[in-house]
Amino acid sequence: MxxxxxxxxxxxxxxxxxxxxxxxxxxxxxxxxxxxxxxxxxxxxxxxxxxxxxxxxxxxxxxxxxxxxxxxxxxxxxxxxxxxxxxxxxxxxxxxxxxxxxxxxxxxxxxxxxxxxxxxxxxxxxxxxxxxxxxxxxxxxxxxxxxxxxxxxxxxxxxxxxxxxxxxxxxxxxxxxxxxxxxxxxxxxxxxxxxxxxxxxxxxxxxxxxxxxxxxxxxxxxxxxxxxxxxxxxxxxxxxxxxxxxxxxxxxxxxxxTAHVLRKGEWEHLEPSRFVRDRKPVLLPSYDEVKADRAAFSRMSGAFQKETNPGNARPLLQAHGHEAVYFNPPAEPLTTELMDELYDLPFQRAAHPSYDAPIPAFDTVKHSIVTMRGCFGGCSFCSITEHEGRVIQSRSAESVLREVRALRRMDDFRGVISDVGGPTANMYQLRCKSEKIEKACRKLSCVHPGVCENLQTDHGPLVDLLRRVRAEKGVRKVFIASGVRYDLAERSPEFVEELAEHHTGGQLSVAPEHVDDDVLDKMKKPGVESYDRFAEMFACASEKTGKEQHLVPYYISGHPGSTLESMIDLALYLKKKGLRPRQVQDFIPTPMSMATSMYVTGRDPFTQEPVYTAKSLREKKLQKALLQYWDVSQHHLAREALKKAGRHDLIGSGERCLVPPETGKGALSIHEKRRRAGRSKQRKGRLGRRGAGGRRRGGR
Ligand code: SF4
Missing domain, CATH: 3.40.50.2300 (Response regulator)
Structure with a gap:
């Protein structure tokens, strides 16, 4: 009963x-x-x-x-x-x-x-x-x-x-x-x-x-x-x-x-696949080949990336000695109904009571709401597309509002929603204009190089959703902490205005990642002029609301394609703009990303052109130090990087210089070094530690 x-x-x-x-x-x-x-x-x-x-x-x-x-x-x-x-x-x-x-x-x-x-x-x-x-x-x-x-x-x-x-x-x-x-x-x-x-x-x-x-x-x-x-x-x-x-x-x-293992004798004469018309899988270079030959590794990465759209991906087969692994095509994306059903499940929104201490990652997300999954950005250093898929899978507004009400029932909810978003803040309900085209598409990104003409970039559903969330009883403030894709946002002045007026707590995270066109191209990120346009729009919108708000840009050092010279250009750009990024990501070659393939092989997996990569931990450190040239604790490394790149002209006390000399005219006194080190420590302390889970959901 x-x-x-x-x-x-x-x-x-x-x-x-x-x-x-x-x-x-x-x-x-x-x-x-x-x-x-x-x-x-x-x-x-x-x-x-x-x-x-x-x-x-x-x-x-x-x-x-x-x-x-x-x-x-x-x-x-x-x-x-x-x-x-x-x-x-x-x-x-x-x-x-x-x-x-x-x-x-x-x-x-x-x-x-x-x-x-x-x-x-x-x-x-x-x-x-x-x-x-x-x-x-x-x-x-x-x-x-x-x-x-x-x-x-x-x-x-x-x-x-x-x-x-x-x-x-x-x-x-x-x-x-x-x-x-x-x-x-x-x-x-x-x-x-x-x-x-x-x-x-x-x-x-x-x-x-x-x-x-x-x-x-x-x-x-x-x-x-x-x-x-x-x-x-x-x-x-x-x-x-x-x-x-x-x-x-x-x-x-x-x-x-799913993937499964085939033993010797099983994979040489395969059952045809029911998922593709010619019923044949793509044969990836074998494990032994990619281990021995970097060019084969690069070809493997390129071939793999082309088979990630569930609409047309073929099965893959990769031999490992006498065994082989068979990969069926990716699962179909979830429908809105299934997404809603998932988020309607009876989650307790709490850590299991057997724990004696809070789980830090949960503290970050417990008052946040995921509205969608997937990403069509295809950034080289990120594996969200490979894991969550390229097709955006969005929840209905009603489902999101039900979750807002569930948040309201939490003991410690005080009316502040810390984030409404997903891998990217502003891809809610964005997708290709035609399902047929989307299913047939073999491109790896809908926004690189340039936003595809078939991509629907209407931010209306997102703006409407945010308004409805704000209007819910018991909600005082709704932040957007997921990274904003600024090449899309700049197409919607209405969204940028809403963002500045209602969803920013003084600082907004964005991830331009670099300023050098070659590096940005390797990353599959938009050019710096797109970021500058967005920054301008955001500043105007903030001014209109009478708020003093800033962008907090994220940058990556050590990414394939990035050299000491390009990092110096980035440091000079930051200095010119008066930016002091407090969060700098040293590139980590995580399994299976395109950037990792470039890191390992020194080639672009699609063009096979050579790509410079900083491989030694020392050079990675030097690149990172250039981004923090203003931090006294990084001065010795930044100086080393500048000398290595032959840019002695940027060491000194002049206006254009990035770091003071170690000794002599213009060098910092011990007292000044201590004072600045203390200030920088305080700033980092305020920001909190940034561990493995510190940067949320890809933050692009
Ligand atoms: S046609 Fe354009 S918008 Fe459509 S899926 Fe392909 S890249 Fe994306």
């Missing part, structure tokens, strides 16, 4: 897109199964309880996906269908991958448990809830485990933003591989499915910056049965359904968004 009431409440309350709504992808057979499932009943009963819950009470463990045998039994479960092993702390919020997939499967009637940050010296911890009926899903967490641990200078980070209290050492290096080994020991014969960003971006042979080596596909190293790449909802749903229907894991060879 309670369940039935809950169902009426969900399906009949005018939402229309909840998991049980008629017309949603889960009506009919799945809805019936959902009703029979004890999970669903528990979930619906939970919803009923939640209504009565007094504001101010933290959710109890029973409201989360179970993490222990006791929590399972409290739900009346004697077995899980799916166990998720997760490298991050368990935060029941849609910004955390394991929670998102866990709740998504739960919404489809599966009994899902999560083991987060298990001990890795014994399989006992991952085995604490028993073997699951269908499969174990493994994720290293929201970040690659090596990126999470080490900086661009290969130093250990002092904080892990995805662990309680920011504690380090909570997950092993290459967590996906270690967890897969543990699960094999713990659960004999249970299929192992890799997912998450680490698996997704290490799915083909790839460069690993931290060991300075070309590594095999992670699927082979982890010896898992299947790898899900991309955001994963559609593939994980199909995998769960087909396993539940009795198909063996070996039969799942044609699920979009």
């Amino acid at each position: 309670e369940a039935a009431r809950g169902v009426r409440r969900r399906a009949g309350a005018g939402r229309g897109t909840g998991p049980l709504a008629v017309g949603s992808p889960v009506h009919g057979r799945r809805a019936t199964r959902l009703l029979r499932s004890p999970t669903a009943v528990a979930q619906i009963v939970q919803l009923g309880k939640k209504k009565k819950k007094r504001r101010g009470r933290a959710p109890s463990a029973s409201a989360f996906l179970p993490t222990t045998r006791e929590e399972m039994e409290a739900r009346g479960w004697d077995e899980l269908d799916v166990l998720l092993v997760n490298g991050d702390a368990y935060v029941d919020h849609p910004a955390f991958g394991a929670a998102l997939i866990g709740r998504f499967l739960e919404g489809r009637g599966y009994r899902v448990g999560i083991v987060s940050q298990p001990r890795w010296d014994t399989p006992e911890d991952v085995a604490r809830m028993g073997a699951p009926r269908l499969f174990v899903g493994i994720t290293a967490g929201n970040l690659d485990s090596m990126l999470n641990k080490l900086t661009a200078q290969k130093k250990v980070r002092s904080e892990d933003q995805y662990s309680p209290g920011g504690r380090t050492g909570m997950r092993p290096n290459r967590a996906s591989i270690v967890y897969a080994n543990l699960c094999r020991q713990a659960f004999d014969g249970v299929p192992i499915v890799l997912g998450g960003i680490e698996a997704s971006l290490r799915r083909i042979a790839h460069y690993d910056y931290w060991s300075d080596a070309i590594r095999r596909s992670i699927l082979l190293d982890a010896k898992a049965d299947l790898l899900i790449f991309g955001m994963g909802e559609r593939p994980v749903w199909e995998v769960a359904d087909r396993l539940a229907a009795g198909e063996p894991i070996e039969a799942l060879r044609d699920v979009r968004g």
